[in-house]
Amino acid sequence: MSNPAARQAAERAARDSYGRLLAILSARTHDIAASEDALADAFARALERWPADGIPAQPDAWLLSVARHRKLDAWRHTRVQDAATQSLMLLAGEVDEGTTDGTAVPDERLRLLFVCAHPAIDAAARAPLMLQTVLGLDAARMAGAFLTAPATLGQRLVRAKARIRAAGIPFEYPRARDLPQRLQDVLDGIYAAYGTGWDDVDGADALPRGLTAEAIDLCRILCGLMPNEPEPLGLLALMLFCEARTAARRSDAGAYVPLDQQDITRWDHELLTQAEHHLRRACAMQSLGAYQLEAAIQSAHCERRAGAPVPPETLVALYEGLLALRPSVGAQVSRACALANARGSETGLRALDAIAANEVTNYQPFWAARAHLLAAGGARAAARQAYDRAIGLSASAVVRAYLHAMSDRL
Structure with a gap:
């Protein structure tokens, strides 16, 4: 490509508008897979035409x-869709032309999430489907977040899209009585997007690293659309607590x-203030939820900035x-680690041992925590073995380097 600006414009459009464009294309036909193919073709055409035109x-x-x-064009070739559907799509084009200035982005993205x-749709496929359709992630990148093999996750996504098309699932906000049933899945999808952008993955490009801002947005x-629901506020607080520490997660x-x-002077104290504000608003509604509790845990971790660390037993109770x-x-x-801080490494190890072995076979945080607690208790050989397991399961080069250093100290 001879025009870098054209490529950058296409990439920016893919990053900023993918979910909204996919929602518009899918809204009348309910065929997400066909819309993805059409959108991919449009981006390919942009890379071809924009440098010249x-x-x-x-x-x-x-x-x-x-x-x-x-x-x-695809419909005309396959003759799968009838003339009435094609007419509706053409009419939709006239209506949607007024939405291309970006003002409808929030509605379109959230509509597709719902x-x-x-x-x-299969419960296990809902959050991954959100990440793929709204944010354009592939199964290989998402698989780690859902502790699932990429091939398995890919099959779930294919079945979910087929289900949307076959059942004619409407592209609309659920009715008020349906909100509680769907809201949790939407929150989980947003948090999964944040986690995917937060984690460092070998070979990751700039797009996934921008997912944290997308998820917070x-x-x-x-929160604005559902001001009386506490859990969206709890999730927003949770993500802001984490986001506030971004600059301190790496050394110079x-x-x-x-x-x-971490050096607390590198924390973003404005974001921490916002997080505390949203958490207080959520708690004032007196309807406790898991995201509020997770935000409270993050708040406790951040209290040392005020010189008043939360007692270890309080963190145990929160977990x-x-x-x-x-x-x-x-x-x-996490509870096992909190128990270790409050009552000693042996107590923490017993809590880790109580977790079903099949659930942690490939769960990297378990092995990293186990290695740390074994080292604290003086079991150096076992700790080195656990470190090796954690290193092998880590997708981040900087985390592997840290774990190698911890192992070498033994």
């Missing part, structure tokens, strides 16, 4: 028009820095509350 004044409108005609949370919008040399060793509300392997491992 120049970047269009409205890149989103250009991409939407090309993708829409790509779908119409579509993916429809109860007719979506959650802010959701780029090395990994664990939370308890036990989280497990009572929403059990997970991650919460069990």
Whole structure:
């Protein structure tokens, strides 16, 4: 490509508008897979044409028009869709032209999230489907976040898209009585997007690393649309607590820095203030949820900036509350670490040993925690073995380097 600006414009459009364009294309046909193909073709055409013809004044409108005609051409060749459906798509084009200025981005993205949370879709596929359709991630990148093999996750996504098409699942916000049933899945999808962007993955490009801002943006919008729901506020607080520590997660040399060793002067105190504000608002609604508890745990970790660290037993109680509300392997491992801080490494190890072995076979945080607690108890040989296992399971080069250093100290 002879025009770097054209490539950058296409990449920016892919990053900023993928979910909205896919939602518009899928809204009338309910065929997400065909819409993805059409959108991919439109981006390929952009990379071909924009360097020669120049970047269009409205890149989103250009991409939407090309993708829409790509779908119409496919229908004409296969004759799968009837003339009435094609007419509806053409009419939709006239309506949607007014949405290409970006003002409808929040509605379109959230509408697609709620579509993916429809109860007719397999529960295990809902959050991954959100990440793929709204944010454009592939199964290989998402698999680690859902502790699933890429091939298995890919099959789930294919079945979910087929289900949307076959069942004619409507692209609309759920009715008020359906919100509680779908809201949790939408929150989980947003948090999974944040986690995917937060984690360092070998070979990751700039797009996934921008997912943290995308996830926070979506959650802010959701909080505005549902001001009386506490859990969106809890999730927003949770992500802001984590985001506030971004600059402190690496040393000046780029090395990994664990939370308890981070330089608090590098934390973003404005974001921490926002997080505390949202958490207080959520708690005032007196309807406790798992994301509020997770945010409270992060708040406790950040209290040392005020010179008043939270007592270790308080963190144990918070994790036990989280497990009572929403059990997970991650919460069990975190509780074990909290127990070790409060009552000693042996207590923490017993808590780790109580977790079902099949659930932690390939769960990297378990082995990293086990290695740390074994080392603290003086079991150096066993600790080195656990470190080796954690290193082998880590997808981040900087985390592997940190674990190697911890092992070498033994």
